[in-house]
Each structure stands twice: as structure tokens, then as C-alpha cells.
Amino acid sequence: MSKQIQSPLPGTFYRKPAPDQPPFVEDGGDINAGDTIGLVEVMKTFHEVKAEVSGSNARFSVGDEEPVTAGAVLVELD
Known part of the structure; x- marks a missing residue:
């Protein structure tokens, strides 16, 4: 059964810390609980999205x- 990480907030999802940086997590990569997987920007404020699983x-x-809504699935994991 797959696990999901959802957006905690509505806003714009960013997979990279900056435009010239690599993504926090590559497609097909491993994620540990507590890892930052992306950012959600709301009104010019960036919020880290951390994995709970x-x-x-x-x-x-x-x-x-x-754009994402609160509760939208951002990533699925095995």
C-alpha cells in the first residue's frame, strides 16, 4: 500500500529551494520522516513541507x- 504526503496549506508548490538548485527530492528517490520535500508559498511566505512518513x-x-490546495497529495511513496 502506498503512503501519501499531502500539502498542509493552499498555495504554490515548489520542489526546489531556489530556481538554480536541484529538487529537494528526485523522482524515484527515498524520503525519510522529517525530510523537507518542498515548499508551499502563500502570500510571499514560504513554508517547508516535511515528510511525516x-x-x-x-x-x-x-x-x-x-498551485495546490490544502490536503492535495504531493507525493506517493512505497
Whole structure:
């Protein structure tokens, strides 16, 4: 059964800490509980999204700089 990490807030999801930086987590990568997997920007304020579960084979369902709603699934893990 897959595990999910959801957006805690509505806003714009960013997979990278800065435009010229690599993503926090690569597609297919491993995630440990507590890892930062992305940022959600709300009104020019950036909020870290931290994983509450660990897993492997990360599959992002939201692209970089895409709008998200609170509770939207950002990534699924094995």
C-alpha cells in the first residue's frame, strides 16, 4: 500500500529551494520522516513541507511551481 504526503496549506508548490538548485527530492528517490520535500508559498511566505512518513520510490503528483490546495497529495511513496 502506498503512503501519501499531502500539502498542509493552499498555495504554490515548489520542489526546489531556489530556481538554480536541484529538487529537494528526485523522482524515484527515498524520503525519510522529517525530510523537507518542498515548499508551499502563500502570500510571499514560504513554508517547508516535511515528510511525516518514510518511504521509497517517490512519485510526485504535483509539478514544480504548480498551485495546490490544502490536503492535495504531493507525493506517493512505497
